Amino acid sequence: GQQLNQSPQSMFIQEGEDVSMNCTSSSIFNTWLWYKQDPGEGPVLLIALYKAGELTSNGRLTAQFGITRKDSFLNISASIPSDVGIYFCAGQLDSNYQLIWGAGTKLIIKP
Amino acid sequence: EAGVTQSPTHLIKTRGQQVTLRCSPISGHTSVYWYQQALGLGLQFLLWYDEGEERNRGNFPPRFSGRQFPNYSSELNVNALELEDSALYLCASSLTRSPLHFGNGTRLTVT
Numbered sequence: 001g002q003q004l005n006q007s008p009q010s011m012f013i014q015e016g017e018d019v020s021m022n023c024t025s026s027s028i029f030n031t032w033l034w035y036k037q038d039p040g041e042g043p044v045l046l047i048a049l050y051k052a053g054e055l056t057s058n059g060r061l062t063a064q065f066g067i068t069r070k071d072s073f074l075n076i077s078a079s080i081p082s083d084v085g086i087y088f089c090a091g092q093l094d095s096n097y098q099l100i101w102g103a104g105t106k107l108i109i110k111p
Numbered sequence: 112e113a114g115v116t117q118s119p120t121h122l123i124k125t126r127g128q129q130v131t132l133r134c135s136p137i138s139g140h141t142s143v144y145w146y147q148q149a150l151g152l153g154l155q156f157l158l159w160y161d162e163g164e165e166r167n168r169g170n171f172p173p174r175f176s177g178r179q180f181p182n183y184s185s186e187l188n189v190n191a192l193e194l195e196d197s198a199l200y201l202c203a204s205s206l207t208r209s210p211l212h213f214g215n216g217t218r219l220t221v222t
Contacts, residue, residue, distance in 0.1 A: 031210075033210050033211075035213075040215070040218075041215045041216075042115070042201050042203075042213030042214050042215045042216050043154070043201075043213050044213070045210050045211070045212065048210045088153070088154065092208075098167065099156070099211070101153055101154045101156075102153070103152075103153040104153050
């Protein structure tokens with residue numbers, strides 16, 4: 001079946017650092033979604049991307065829909081403690097609108 | 112606007128028992144999705160309901176079933192519980208082909 005490769009699996013960062021994570025696939029998607037999940041809660045939508053090449057920001061977060069439609073990245077600038085959590089990407093297939101999920105990137109802030 | 116609500120928030124059952132989880136979507140949303148998230152792992156797609164019909168099903172055994180009611184709320188039923196069914200069960204709702212909005216889940220523990 002279709003797979004999304006999300007990397008890195010986890011990141012230890014210092015407060016104030018910039019963060020970058022990405023998702024790649026062998027399938028073409030018509031939508032890329034980025035979610036964040038805090039412990040004990042459901043994922044919350046951060047950014048939705050609908051066009052190849054699209055670059056969208058949400059505060060300190062920036063995400064891009066790759067030109068090939070097979071990848072996307074999420075950047076977080078000047079990380080703060082509340083950025084801790086698990087970030088998931090999801091791609092929506094062009095053919096049947098099924099959502100394919102990445103395995104998540106766990107963001108941990110070094111004390 | 113109220114978000115997706117799920118009940119109960121926590122549940123403890125014994126192996127072999129049956130359980131019903133409930134989900135109320137965001138007002139106006141016609142699609143409801145169910146996901147299973149085992150501890151520390153990603154999201155596994157269970158079921159998708161739209162306009163009262165089951166539209167898609169993930170790779171889960173038939174003892175996982177559900178339904179969607181005329182008011183678009185939904186139930187997930189799991190029969191003959193097994194220890195590995197212990198997980199966070201997430202419900203999400205959406206307008207057709209729009210990003211999913213998640214509830215905070217039901218934490219099921221099977222002993």
